[in-house]
Amino acid sequence: MHMIRVGKQALCLVLFLNVLCMGSNVTAHPHVFITQRLNVVFDNQGLAGFGVEWHFDEMFSSMIATDYDQNQNSTLEPAEVAVVKDKAFSYIAVYNYFIFVKIDGQSFKVKWVKDFNAVLKNGKLSYHFFVPCHVKAHELFKQIVIAVYDPSYYTAIFFAQKRPALVENGDRFVIESSIKKDKSTSIYFGMVNPWALFLKFRLTS
Amino acid sequence: MRITFLLLCLLTVCIVVMLQPVFGQNPFTAKPKSKTQHMATHPAAKNPFLSMIALWQHRLNQKMADLVREAKVTNTVKPLAFLLVVAFAYGVIHAAGPGHGKAFAVSYILSQRPRLLLGMLFGNFIALFHGLSGIIFVLIIHIVLQKNITGTLEEVTRITQIISFSLISCLGLGILIKSIYKWIKSAKGSHKHHLHGPFLSALVVGMIPCPAVVMVMLLALSMKLVGLGIMLGISISIGMALTITCLVVMVISGKAISLKMLAKHGRLAITLENLIETTAGLMVASMGLLFLAAVI
Numbered sequence: 319m320h321m322i323r324v325g326k327q328a329l330c331l332v333l334f335l336n337v338l339c340m341g342s343n344v345t346a347h348p349h350v351f352i353t354q355r356l357n358v359v360f361d362n363q364g365l366a367g368f369g370v371e372w373h374f375d376e377m378f379s380s381m382i383a384t385d386y387d388q389n390q391n392s393t394l395e396p397a398e399v400a401v402v403k404d405k406a407f408s409y410i411a412v413y414n415y416f417i418f419v420k421i422d423g424q425s426f427k428v429k430w431v432k433d434f435n436a437v438l439k440n441g442k443l444s445y446h447f448f449v450p451c452h453v454k455a456h457e458l459f460k461q462i463v464i465a466v467y468d469p470s471y472y473t474a475i476f477f478a479q480k481r482p483a484l485v486e487n488g489d490r491f492v493i494e495s496s497i498k499k500d501k502s503t504s505i506y507f508g509m510v511n512p513w514a515l516f517l518k519f520r521l522t523s
Numbered sequence: 524m525r526i527t528f529l530l531l532c533l534l535t536v537c538i539v540v541m542l543q544p545v546f547g548q549n550p551f552t553a554k555p556k557s558k559t560q561h562m563a564t565h566p567a568a569k570n571p572f573l574s575m576i577a578l579w580q581h582r583l584n585q586k587m588a589d590l591v592r593e594a595k596v597t598n599t600v601k602p603l604a605f606l607l608v609v610a611f612a613y614g615v616i617h618a619a620g621p622g623h624g625k626a627f628a629v630s631y632i633l634s635q636r637p638r639l640l641l642g643m644l645f646g647n648f649i650a651l652f653h654g655l656s657g658i659i660f661v662l663i664i665h666i667v668l669q670k671n672i673t674g675t676l677e678e679v680t681r682i683t684q685i686i687s688f689s690l691i692s693c694l695g696l697g698i699l700i701k702s703i704y705k706w707i708k709s710a711k712g713s714h715k716h717h718l719h720g721p722f723l724s725a726l727v728v729g730m731i732p733c734p735a736v737v738m739v740m741l742l743a744l745s746m747k748l749v750g751l752g753i754m755l756g757i758s759i760s761i762g763m764a765l766t767i768t769c770l771v772v773m774v775i776s777g778k779a780i781s782l783k784m785l786a787k788h789g790r791l792a793i794t795l796e797n798l799i800e801t802t803a804g805l806m807v808a809s810m811g812l813l814f815l816a817a818v819i
Contacts, residue, residue, distance in 0.1 A: 347573070349734040350549065351581040375581070376588035377738035378551075380745040385671050406551045406673070413550060441592070441745070472550055474577040509573050 348474035351375040354466060355478050356515055358495075359448075360487040364455035365519065368464065370417070370431075372445040373478070379443035382406055387438060394438045402436040407445060413469060418503070418512075420463040421453055455491050459518040465500045467512035476513065483515050493519045548680075549734070552673040576616055583613040587755070588742060595746045603751075610739070610755045614650075614762020617735050624649050624728040625770055626810060627691055631724060632774045634698045634803035636796075642775045645721035646768035652729030654760025656683065657736030658753055665744055672741060676732070681818055683731045688815035690727040695808025702801040735759060 357369035374382075386402045387394060394402060410416055411430075419426040434447040453460050466475050477483070477497050485493055500514035590606040618625070628649055632642055664675045736756040743752025778799065785792040 348577045348580055349738065350551065351577075351584055375584050376592075377584060377742045380742040381552075381672060381738060384665070384741055384745055385673050409553065409555055410550050412555045468550060470550055472548070474581060476578075476581065510577075511574075 347471055350378045350468075350473040352473060352475045353478045354475055355481060356464060356466075356483045358483060358485045358488070358515075358517060360485070360491060360519075362490070363452070364460070364491070365451060365453040365462065365517075366487075367448055367450040367452070369433075369446065369448045370466070372475075374443045374445075376441055379438070379441060382436075382443050383438055383441070392438060392441065394436050399434075399436045403434050407434065407436070410468075415447075415449070416466055416468050416473070416475065417449055418465045418467070419449075419451060420461075420465075421451075422461050426451060455519055455521045457521055457523070459492075459494075459520045462517040462519075463500060463514050464517065465503055465512045465514035467505055469505050471505060471510065477515075488519070490522060491519045492522055493517070548677065549673075553677050576619055579616050580613065583609055583616065587613060587739065591742055591746065591748065591751065591755075594751060595748060603754075606751075607754060607758045610758035611762040613735070614654075614759035614764075615766050616762075617759065618650065618763035618766035624653065624731075625767060627728045627807060628767060628771060629774050630803045630806040630810065631694070631698075631728075632771055633778060634702075634800045634807065636778075637721075637775060639772065639775055641721050642771045643768050645725050646771035647764040648722055648725030649729040650764035650767045651760050652726050653731065653733045654736045654756055654763060656730050657732035657734070658740055658756040660732045661737055661740040661744070661752075662749075665741075666749075676737060680732055684818045685815065687727055687730050688811045688818065690811075692808055692811030692815060694724065694727065695804055695806070695811050698804030699801065699808055702797065702804050705797055706801070733759070733763070 351374070353373045355371040355373075357371070359366045359368060382402060383392070386398055386405065388398055388401075389395075414428045415431055417428045419428060428449055428451075431447040431449050434445070437444045437446065451462075453462065468475065482497055483495060485495070495515060495517045497513060497515055499511040500516075501511055503512055503514070504510065505512055586609050587606065590602045590609060593602045594600070594606065628646060632645070637645065660676065660679050661672070664670050664672055664679065668675070736759050739755045739759060740752040743749065743755060782792050782796055785795055
């Protein structure tokens with residue numbers, strides 16, 4: 319009986335301390351949710367870059383639509399897209415646009431993106447842009463890891479279940495890819511491993 | 524051994540608490556203040572629970588949006604009951620993740636010796652104020668002032684954070700000074716130490732608008748469903764109240780059990796209780812000041 323009582327007390331204590339540790343994390347947690355698709359584009363030399371498609375949850379979409387769909391016609395015209403880019407996209411440039419690339423283990427900083435577009439369709443917002451990232455193909459495999467995450471974890475980014483990544487103009491190369499958690503990267507005080515596209519390619523022999 | 528274990532745990536908890544940075548801001552719509560707080564850190568402790576919470580929240584978020592749309596399109600109240608249940612579940616899970624004043628609530632409860640009912644009221648009030656604040660600010664900004672939500676809300680949130688963190692710092696300093704006074708006077712630990720003013724303390728912690736409630740409100744407002752938005756905001760708040768209250772109850776019970784384990788040591792139990800009170804007061808004050816410094 320005594321052992322059971324001590325066991326119960328110890329269990330309560332562990333639970334109590336666990337609660338304290340959990341309660342101590344006061345930073346942001348996901349409030350915005352993105353489903354993404356990557357479109358990996360090759361040119362004659364090798365990798366040219368990748369297109370990014372972010373589909374936002376309807377709540378964030380409605381927030382942006384309320385503020386920036388000026389004429390409230392449920393679509394974003396070029397002038398409105400420019401405002402969205404300025405007020406609800408460009409700020410993340412300091413976080414490398416949430417895109418963290420490693421080329422053969424070396425970090426590649428995303429300093430700029432091009433062809434930004436914001437689309438509002440059926441109340442759902444999506445961002446589309448291209449990240450230039452030139453990597454020449456050789457006989458040996460080049461390893462690329464593309465992890466897309468918000469390091470502050472205010473935004474949770476998931477790969478789409480259907481067609482999460484596509485390859486364009488890849489016929490001249492041997493390409494292997496997989497989507498899995500990047501165990502070498504941890505965010506949010508080391509508690510979360512972001513999902514990443516692991517890509518390797520080489521010239522066809 | 525037990526005492527050493529307890530003290531080590533207490534120290535670990537303090538260190539973990541002190542190392543946490545500021546409340547998050549929407550990185551898409553808020554001008555970045557400092558990049559350092561957003562940098563990834565090295566692995567510390569994997570927590571699959573957090574990833575699961577994010578996934579569940581994503582699913583519930585989608586479900587809620589679908590049901591709100593269904594309610595709008597069909598113009599019926601048929602999906603309402605299910606929608607409120609989903610909103611409640613969203614609140615429960617949302618508050619299970621980090622944030623929402625739980626760190627302050629836990630520290631504050633640790634520094635007191637509240638009756639269980641008062642502690643539960645305190646937990647409920649925090650969540651309700653947190654949610655109501657979101658509802659009220661959205662209504663004021665969107666309907667009364669008719670201003671741009673994203674920028675104005677960031678500013679409103681910042682102001683409420685400054686007020687809240689200032690008051691929390693004062694509260695923590697008050698607890699700390701009182702506790703130090705006790706040490707100096709070598710007074711015996713009071714066993715009639717109850718939670719004072721759970722309503723006001725909860726208001727101080729919960730006045731910062733909950734972003735999840737804000738976003739649900741905005742979705743409903745975009746479909747001109749103000750009443751539904753308010754109901755959903757309240758349901759989410761009730762869900763959050765359940766989680767935060769469970770947490771508070773666990774802390775109260777945990778503290779009571781820890782002290783009971785040491786009760787036979789008499790004087791030592793009193794010393795430990797005073798030590799917990801001092802440390803918790805220091806934690807409340809430090810967190811308040813740290814967060815205040817970060818938002819100013």
